[in-house]
Amino acid sequence: MDNNQAFRDRPINLDEAGNSKRILAKQPEGKWYTRRTVFAWICILFLIFAPIIKINGNPLMLLDIANRKFSLFGNLFFAQDTFIMALIMLVTVVCIVLFTVIYGRLWCGWACPQTIFLEMIYRRIEYLFEGNPRNNLKNKEEDPFFIFRRIGKHLSFIIISFLITNVFLMWFTGPEKLLEIISSPVSENQLGFIFMAGISIFYYVVYAFLREQICTVFCPYGRLQGVLLDSRSISVIYDFKRGEPRGIKNGGDCIDCGQCIAVCPTGIDIKNGSQYECINCTACIDECNSVMKKIKKPGNLIRFDSYNGIETGKRSVFNARTYAYSAVLLILIFILGFTVSNRSTIDVSILRMPGTMCQIIDSTIVSNIYNVKIINKTNKAKHITFKLTDIQQANLEFTNDISLLKEGKTFETVLMIKLPKQKLKGRTTDLKIGIFDNNILISTIAINFIGPQN
Ligand code: SF4
Ligand code: SF4
Missing domain, CATH: 2.60.40.10 (Immunoglobulins)
Structure with a gap:
């Protein structure tokens, strides 16, 4: 099989025998990465503080399954509120579908905890210990300290995984109960500690070894993209009209430098068109923009746009359909908010x-x-x-x-x-x-x- 066409056959991070290939993405640089970093840290802070912050004496977020008590934005729900919980789930599913139809996989690249933790925490720790492929990747054959670097990285991964487990558990127990579990002797809370150890190991394996395979192989939402997206959906897309024929001497704006691939956390080539492995992280937009700047060509050869937008040459990020679907989304959220806030106490x-x-x-x-x-x-x-x-x-x-x-x-x-x-x-x-x-x-x-x- 022609290597350029291999992406049609199998996930890019698997070889022909089905073994996983490690993807060492360069750290992105640019305005989209800065925006993503800011947004990711807002999400991380929300994740940490949502069960701690109280509204009217109730946690901002709490999913106390053991006591069948849930707190959403300070509103308490009990097992008797199954109807409202079912409504919330239904509206959430409809919102996810509508959001994806309009904005593609924006969720995956920007708000999914898997991407946020991997790109903003674990990968940065990896860059710290083993170097950034962008400039000074430490060569393990030549570096006598490489083994210590690797041990340091994995130890850090284990500690971070344990901390994330605690944050995750806090959403189900509340901070008080979590503190009680942590401060009590293991013998008094054996089940809790086994559970915590299990989840911590799970996170460690996911972020140290499985990584982008969660998005490309396991995630059902990623697999749904083929059904949800169409030629009018907005996604990170390569302007093939402007870029082709690629190559320095061929006339297109793309010089085929491969930098957009080097920076991609799932290792794909966006020039091959929309692929389900693309999580819309925008790293390739930043990287290509810096290449365009160096060769003195206009930026945004890779950008947020729809296939129709590229095909017709009329940029189509916000169109009638986007507005109509967004209005439906807002109406649904409003109805849900109204129902929840007016339910009897x-x-x-x-x-x-x-x-x-x-x-x-x-x-x-x-x-x-x-x-x-x-x-x-x-x-x-x-x-x-x-x-x-x-x-x-x-x-x-x-x-x-x-x-x-x-x-x-x-x-x-x-x-x-x-x-x-x-x-x-x-x-x-x-x-x-x-x-x-x-x-x-x-x-x-x-x-x-x-x-x-x-
Ligand atoms: S970074 Fe831009 S110029 Fe380089 S290969 Fe990718 S699309 Fe082409
Ligand atoms: S193709 Fe671009 S937007 Fe898609 S995952 Fe790779 S770097 Fe991110």
Whole structure:
């Protein structure tokens, strides 16, 4: 197989026998790399501080699966909020699909934790110990300290992997519980430590050995690109109209210097067109721009554009479709935000006790019995009272004290409603029960009351 066409057959980081080839990418330099570095550190800080920062006493982000309690942007969700969680997941999937159709794999190159950790932390540590292929890659045959450099690199990788594991765990346990696990003796938390060690080893293997193979071989999102992208999608693309025929003497702007390949973290040649291995990291844009500057040609031979934009010569980053899809994206996010922020914090259900009808207490009073379930979805105890809003002379009796509902708890009790006979409107009377939190009406529930048969 012609080596230039090998990319059609197999991932670029695998040889013909299927063995992985190590990719030693040069460190990029340029405005896109600077922007990416700033954005990556914002993401890293968010990852570290999201479970620590509190809004209304709740973590900004917490996925406490063990206690079936989730905090998203300070809003608490419990197992009873499955509907909202399902809605969030559904909207997230639709958003990912829409975002990819418009903006290609921007997520992969800019916000995916795999890329951020690999490019901004692990690879920089590697450059530090073993040199940057851009200028002074240490040659292991000639360098007597190479083995120490490699040991130093791997030790650093292990420490960073352990730290990342702690950050990752904090999203599921919260900082307090994590601190408790870390500070307690291993014998008291064997399962937790085995789990932490397992995840740390996993991260170490991923970042020290598997690296870009996670994006090119394992990641299902990467594999979906062929379905989601079309000729109008924006991605990092080579301007073949301007660049070809490539080569110094052939007339195109591309001088075939190979620098865009040398800097690519997945080792591909962007000049071969859109490939699923391209994570849109923009490293090749920076590198080609610096080559263009040296040969005094206009920049952006590689740039963000669509295939149609290159083909027609009209740059098409923002077009009617981009705006329309972005509007749909924003509307979806708005609906989700509205639903989440307006969801009730106290859920009450009142259902007639199965098999019961009307009880005659005496000649003037009759009663009905109901099962009541109250869920306090906040992180504060609530003082709840029930009152019939349309009949004053009613008597509401609970089998348990419901006045103080503990935070995040579900409470079940039995309610007996006693009514004067003269208030009944035939066989069935519609009633409205007001639910009050600290004497403030928070919701009204409609039920019906069955009277005696005449
Ligand atoms: S860096 Fe630019 S000029 Fe060099 S091979 Fe790549 S596209 Fe061509
Ligand atoms: S082709 Fe360019 S944008 Fe795509 S992964 Fe390689 S360097 Fe990044």
